[in-house]
Amino acid sequence: MNIHAITIEVPAAGEAPAAESFYADALAVGDRVHVRVATGPSSGFRGFAPSLILMQPGDVDATFARALAAGARVLKPVVKSLWGYGGSLVAPDGTTWQIASANKTATGPAVGEVEKLVLLLGVQDVKASTAFYREQGLAVNKSFGGKYAEFSSGDITLALYKRSGLAKQVGIAAEGTGSHRLEVGADADFTDPDGYAWATSAMADRGRRL
Structure with missing residues (x-):
């Protein structure tokens, strides 16, 4: 089974155009991240954090x-760590994002190349x-x-963390x-x-704009 796209909900219709612009222009993931108006209330951490993995540290800095210029708020500033180079932020619509590269130092020019998009889900019981x-047909890597x-x-790569562990990782x-x-x-x-x-209905909505 494949993940083709994710749809993120915004609080009101008036916020949809700005959210779509943010994902298309600031993060350059408009082909895989869609927007629609929320049908229910939400507060605090939503439990998930998409992770945009870029090729070079310079790509992380540029993204x-x-x-930030498009209205995001920093949760963790970009730094080198044991696993690479990156940080986390909150998009204007309230979604928590992690932006990172596995490379701590540049191995080539920063050209905006995306290595992969990972959907990090915070869950109660990872096992x-x-x-x-696995019962739904997904193979564990x-x-x-x-x-x-x-x-x-x-x-889009699916990954699971304990909810508390994911929140700590992104700084919320x-x-x-x-x-x-x-x-x-x-x-x-x-x-x-x-x-x-x-x-499957989300697949039919690919490319649709509010």
Whole structure:
């Protein structure tokens, strides 16, 4: 099963054009991230954090700068770490994003090349959710006990963290209530044990603008 796109919900119709512009222009993921108006309330951490993995540290710096100029707010500034180079921010619509590169130092020019887009889902029980997704036909690429699991899922990579661990990683309080304000566009329709909705209908909405 493949993930083809994700749909992020915004609080009101008037905010949709700005959100679409942010994802198309600032993050350059408009082909895989769509926007629609929310149907339910939400507060605090929504439980998920897409991670944009770029090839070069300079790409991270440039993307961060565009995002901040477009109204994003820094959660963790860009720094070198054991795993690479990156930071996290909150988009104007309230979605938490991680922007990173596996390269700590430049191995080539910064040209804006995206290595992959990863959908990080915060879940209550990583082992149980991993078993659930395997039942849906997703193959596990990496697994670290009850802390992390990564799947082979096509255009967008699915990865699971404990909700508290994901919140800590991106630098936000783990508390949150209401809708996730996320729909995963894939080859099947279901809702997972943590309330994340998957729908084939999201595929039909690809390219549609509000």
